[in-house]
Amino acid sequence: MHDIRYHTVRDEIYVTNPFAQAILAFKADADAQAAPVRIIQGPKTQLGDIDTLEVDSVNDEIIIPEGNGFKVFPVGANGDVAPLRTAYAGGGRNAQWGVGGGIAVDNVHNFIATDGSVSGSLEAKYPTVTQEGLRTNRNSILIFDRLADGETMPLRVIRGEKTGIFGIRQMQIYPKGGWVIIAQITEGRIAIPEGAFVGVWSIYDDGDVPPRWRIDAKPSNILMKPRGVALNPNHKELLVSDMRLNSVLTFAFPELFDQEARPRQ
Secondary structure, eight states: OOOEEEETTTTEEEEEETTTTEEEEEETTOOSSOOOSEEEESGGGTOOSOOOOEEETTTTEEEEEOSSEEEEEETTOOBSOOOSEEEEOOOTTSOEEEEEEEEEEETTTTEEEEEEEEEHHHHHHSOOOOOTTOOOTTOEEEEEETTOOEEOOOSEEEOSGGGTOSOEEEEEEETTTTEEEEEEOSOTTSSSOTTOEEEEEETTOOBSOOOSEEEEOSGGGTOSOEEEEEEETTTTEEEEEETTTTEEEEEEOHHHHHOOOOOOO
């Protein structure tokens, strides 16, 4: 189990089980060998080797990125149920994209953001970014309509040399402000990777644009290898898990919570 999410209204937690191709729901106060209250599993779900998930507490939906798309299920689903919506990339000469794993929902502006890569005509529009020896399946931020269904294309793609993105590990969205926050791990197999950082973009950003804010992985920031990000709006703080330090770092970040995203001029 590599990911966990909390539903603020239902007071439930959700995890994925890639070995069982299942989504498990537990009561938030579950303890010891507590059984899940619901399990989404079976051939109708079309779930495979799933790793991460997102929970939309406003619209009561679970979002699962996998392969060349993402699936959306109702939070209350139980058993062998088909997804409500399945967004996937086109084939042949059509624009193509694939997800890397990180995913987040903006239930205020109605967008879904995921990390991944592009190919075909989308790659021609957003040029390839490579770095020797590094994987490239997480070098883009893809932004979709929240209700995307069927064969679809991202509304916007954040990708290119100015972005600094070579390997996103996890992302979050602050819906009230419209900000996308990513942990740029660069390469998980490298103990202390170069170019790692935490970056913030607007949901309106598109193309090869630098982050609005950036926290570099360097000794002065006590940050080495960011893997996960989370937000604490009540205290206007950004939390970052560091894979190298085995620590959770907390940064005061009032700008993120006090400003609303706007299209670049």
